[in-house]
Amino acid sequence: MSRKKFTDYEVLEKVFSGELELNELTDHQREKHDRVRSVHALLMKFQSNSKIVKKLRSLYKISQSQVYRDIAMTEALYGSIRKSNKEYNRMRSEQMALETYRIALKDKDTRGMAAANRNFNEATGINIEDPDLPFERLETQPNIVVVPDNILELMAAKLGAGPVRWEEAKPERLADPEGFIEHEEIEEDGVTGTDQ
Numbered sequence: 001m002s003r004k005k006f007t008d009y010e011v012l013e014k015v016f017s018g019e020l021e022l023n024e025l026t027d028h029q030r031e032k033h034d035r036v037r038s039v040h041a042l043l044m045k046f047q048s049n050s051k052i053v054k055k056l057r058s059l060y061k062i063s064q065s066q067v068y069r070d071i072a073m074t075e076a077l078y079g080s081i082r083k084s085n086k087e088y089n090r091m092r093s094e095q096m097a098l099e100t101y102r103i104a105l106k107d108k109d110t111r112g113m114a115a116a117n118r119n120f121n122e123a124t125g126i127n128i129e130d131p132d133l134p135f136e137r138l139e140t141q142p143n144i145v146v147v148p149d150n151i152l153e154l155m156a157a158k159l160g161a162g163p164v165r166w167e168e169a170k171p172e173r174l175a176d177p178e179g180f181i182e183h184e185e186i187e188e189d190g191v192t193g194t195d196q
Helices: 006-015 027-044 050-061 064-078 086-106 112-126 151-158
Strands: none
Touching: 006 027, 006 064, 027 050, 027 064, 050 064, 086 112
16 A cells, blocks of 8 residues: 655645644655745745845755745745735735834834825725625615506606696596505515505
8 A cells, every 4th residue: 555645845735734743744844844934934025036045045055946946836835925915915015014104103203104004004905995884785676666557647648748847736636536546466475465
């Protein structure tokens, strides 16, 4: 019975997801883990690839091509950190705004503090109205109005006669002399309504 041998990438995925503990790794896998974590830390500080290569070659005594493979693996594991990871960029913007605020506060620079606050608001999106508010999600429901045929005929006759002066309209003429308009009962959820 042969056991499946996991690639370094698969092993690191299992470590980062909590399926494996560091003490379960081989020496080679532990070093790979440490290198990937180092690359990630440097990418988080927006270090260029050339600086990362120089640093890792010095720390781990590995080839330039191996460092580039480590960078590619790190970006695959963490997402493309510098390019398309929107959440990372938002988090980084928040950190920079907080750091700017801290420096401005230390220097008692109220303009700098206000600018940092604006940047923080933009990074977090708290300056935009929340689209998830309950009232924003309510959809307007259509009102269905049923007009009896005799009233429709009277309205059409009125409109055909020229401009309508609503202040002179006498609603009692539109209704049936007995005050009852023919209607159809509509069942809604099994309940029959009545207009009488």
